[in-house]
Amino acid sequence: MPRPTRSKRLYWLRLCIVQIGRAYDAFHRFLARITGRWGMPMSADIYHAVQHSEGVSVKGRVLLSKKWRHPRVKDHPIVNLLQMIRRWTTPERPFSLVRLSVGGATVEQRADRQAYFKIDIPASEVKSKELLIELPESKVSSSRTMKIRRSGSEARCVIISDIDDTVLVTHVARTLRMVATTLFGNALTRQLFPGTAELYRALRHGTTPNIRERNPIIYVTSSPFNLHALLKLIFKENGLPDGAYFMTDWGIDIDKWFKIGHAEHKLQSIEQAFKWHPRKPVILVGDSSQHDTDVYVETALAHPGKVDQILIRDVTGPDHIEQFQDKVDELHNSGTEFAFFRDSSEAAEILEAKGWITKEQLAEVVKAVKESPKPLGADLLHH
Numbered sequence: 001m002p003r004p005t006r007s008k009r010l011y012w013l014r015l016c017i018v019q020i021g022r023a024y025d026a027f028h029r030f031l032a033r034i035t036g037r038w039g040m041p042m043s044a045d046i047y048h049a050v051q052h053s054e055g056v057s058v059k060g061r062v063l064l065s066k067k068w069r070h071p072r073v074k075d076h077p078i079v080n081l082l083q084m085i086r087r088w089t090t091p092e093r094p095f096s097l098v099r100l101s102v103g104g105a106t107v108e109q110r111a112d113r114q115a116y117f118k119i120d121i122p123a124s125e126v127k128s129k130e131l132l133i134e135l136p137e138s139k140v141s142s143s144r145t146m147k148i149r150r151s152g153s154e155a156r157c158v159i160i161s162d163i164d165d166t167v168l169v170t171h172v173a174r175t176l177r178m179v180a181t182t183l184f185g186n187a188l189t190r191q192l193f194p195g196t197a198e199l200y201r202a203l204r205h206g207t208t209p210n211i212r213e214r215n216p217i218i219y220v221t222s223s224p225f226n227l228h229a230l231l232k233l234i235f236k237e238n239g240l241p242d243g244a245y246f247m248t249d250w251g252i253d254i255d256k257w258f259k260i261g262h263a264e265h266k267l268q269s270i271e272q273a274f275k276w277h278p279r280k281p282v283i284l285v286g287d288s289s290q291h292d293t294d295v296y297v298e299t300a301l302a303h304p305g306k307v308d309q310i311l312i313r314d315v316t317g318p319d320h321i322e323q324f325q326d327k328v329d330e331l332h333n334s335g336t337e338f339a340f341f342r343d344s345s346e347a348a349e350i351l352e353a354k355g356w357i358t359k360e361q362l363a364e365v366v367k368a369v370k371e372s373p374k375p376l377g378a379d380l381l382h383h
Contacts, residue, residue, distance in 0.1 A: 048244035052276040055123040062096040103128030152214025162286040163221040194372030195344030202361035217243035281308040300336040
């Protein structure tokens with residue numbers, strides 16, 4: 001009898017794990033139905049609530065509510081690890097009923113088997129600046145409101161940015177170091193690249209001193225949704241503008257191990273952002289450690305005239321950068337400018353030259369880069 005091939009063995013292994021996962025899901029469905037009666041409140045973690053010409057698009061997940069201690073700089077790595085494990089193991093509440101409204105008629109939807117929901121509220125029912133979120137089947141879960149993300153009336157562009165090794169020092173190209181940075185750090189010890197907060201605030205505000213353009217910022221990352229609240233806290237503590245988040249669902253299914261591919265996820269997310277903002281030029285920001293260059297060039301070529309500027313932070317060094325040259329050359333005469341940058345001041349100089357930020361904003365970024373201490377481990381990013 002022929003021995004099963006490696007691919008078949010992996011398939012049957014994955015199938016077994018999926019069946020175990022489904023049994024686990026069934027248990028959580030049971031918990032979700034009785035959570036309210038047992039006095040265990042749920043909450044909806046909202047990844048984006050974005051207003052556009054067709055209405056408001058909302059994505060989120062229903063979770064068991066938890067209280068989080070605020071981190072401290074001097075927290076021991078083991079304390080940080082335990083907090084990270086808590087974030088990863090927050091029980092989802094699948095098939096919970098979600099009710100949303102923006103001042104008009106309510107829209108209801110049941111979350112899926114992994115507790116995610118995506119709801120589009122038509123423009124005719126958008127009559128407020130705030131989103132009301134309710135979980136009507138839970139008697140102890142409080143309703144809450146949150147502001148909808150809206151472009152300013154004077155908005156001139158859209159910024160779509162990667163996070164890991166673009167905004168945050170993560171060491172994606174060095175797996176063990178990346179794991180250590182993620183698991184043993186917290187919101188106060190995770191480091192942004194110097195000048196990043198100043199640069200993104202300038203892009204958000206725009207170039208007119210007395211008018212806030214409120215250019216939308218969209219973050220696209222392969223990090224799991226479990227880390228959404230942590231990322232928001234990191235951004236808040238460091239003064240980085242918040243935005244809409246496109247993240248990934250980590251898990252094992254028949255057609256994937258752990259998560260969707262990085263490139264596929266980014267392409268799908270960018271396409272959605274383009275649909276939200278069809279008439280505004282886009283600035284794409286990423287880094288050289290993963291597939292950002294290929295994805296961004298492919299996106300620009302597929303949408304002629306849409307992408308004004310691609311900026312890639314060089315975190316891998318000149319030898320690795322040379323490998324991208326053929327791909328970059330495809331943009332010749334496309335109308336999309338491409339540039340690698342080593343620090344945020346270089347990116348700011350490029351954006352100031354193109355009129356996306358002012359000389360005063362450039363000076364603030366340059367000052368922040370010069371005065372900031374070198375991020376821990378930054379010297380290893382290019383090796």
